[in-house]
Amino acid sequence: MKTWLKELFGVSKPIIGMCHLRALPGDPGYDAHKGMEWVYECALADVRALQEGGVDAVLFSNEFSLPYLTQVDTITVACMAAIIAQIKPHLHLPFGVNVLWDARASLDLAMATGAQFVREVFTGVYGSDFGLWNTNPGAVIRHQHHIGAQNVRLFFNIVPESAAYLGERQIADIARSTVFNTQPDALCVSGLTAGAQVSAQTLKIVKDAVPETPVFANTGVRLENVVEQLSVADGAVIGSAFKVDGYTWNPVDVERVRAIMSRVRELRSAL
Template identity: 65%
Template sequence: MSWLKDIIGTEKAIIAMCHLLPLPGDPYYDHEKGMEYVVEMARKDLQALQDGGVDSVLFSNEFSLPYLTDVKTETVAAMGRVIGELMSEIRVPFGVNVLWDAKKSLDLAAATGASFVREIFTGVYASDFGTWDTNVGETIRHQYRLGAENVKLLFNIVPEAAKYLADRDIESIAKSTVFNNRPDALCVSGLTAGEETNSQLLKKVKEIVPETVVFANTGVRLNNFRDQLSVADGAVVGTTFKVDGKFENHVDGKRVKEFMDQVRAFRSELAQ
């Protein structure tokens, strides 16, 4: 039995993305509509996701493009405001992700009471955002300094838009990450948001670290979720819940309900 049952309430859990619009300091922030509009749109998406039956929600500054690896204070402050205003309406366990800054994600988790964080905690990469370095030892010590040791850490070991500088296979990465860092989960991704996670990669990771929770992190859809969840312990789902299945759009409640109805049927089959 994994921690998913205790924290999220079910195995084969679906964590739904609540993508926040551009925030103050971001290039595409709408100064005229302001933060009130950001909160209003986040509320709309959160409601659609929860009414559709998702197991959990992950708040992310997905539209803070292009991303920073050393996120500015104003971004964390804005995300804290959004989650704070929505707190009384959040009915499912939630996590946070301040792209792409692990320590700032933990700061936000500590401030909001988030149950988990998804981030790039380990590795050195050549990426669209330049050379991307991490310091997992310092990050975990920061977590404990904050008193956030109970926050579950979801390690993304296949970062989007990036590649390990060293030539390492996925099995080696997964095995050494688990041995050295004791992650609560590993996330396996496609190239970008909405890109299907390679099922063979998922299988390789799960086989090499069978005792660790493994998530399919991108591209899980109605036509592939059974294959993905037959291997993975859960999935992080964003784009497929959007209007017309497009990353830029807001959440479509009907798509969420259709997806979650089928996921629940699948989980019932596994329980028989």
């Protein structure tokens, strides 16, 4: 079941670098004076830095669209699609999308842009900073098939940031039932917020529970812990650690990307 990882990313233990889009029209933080052209220029600079630094894939998300919606406005998807379309001629890696936090919208964006994968919260009910957060995986997966997105790989975030599962369930049980009921392509395990480390122990619990399903460390992977994290996880999504000073809201620093990816290549050569 893991062979698709190598086929899609071309390497073992792939590293997906985050391209955090600046606030978009309709978002509280949108800078109307700088406009969409500035949002595009920032995103393109980050993508170039990620590629030059050696990541294996790029994941676009509307990270600056705080506070997040669980059902986004149409303008968000339209703007993300426009920006990604402009960037694609400069992008030479596999890429995915994540419309925070709307799984149907993420799939729509994937189809509009040609993204190969989507990361989202597809399952569970949570008490969160965004209110009571419910999902409907049956409807979302049917929507995936309805729009012809069967070939888009689905990364299920089973530990949403800024949220807690309402049921009294252990992470191993959540992983097992998620895989049984929804057949995700991969599971993502997150910390409390962007940049918050997931313990290697938690990753191992999930990995042992669903050994045939790829498991990604979704937050908090950095130079100091990347070897430990990838000794358990099948890959990682990295955002904050690639940024200037390791700060989530800063631009991508190509030298930080190079340093982490150099460590990752050393790990791969020892496999």
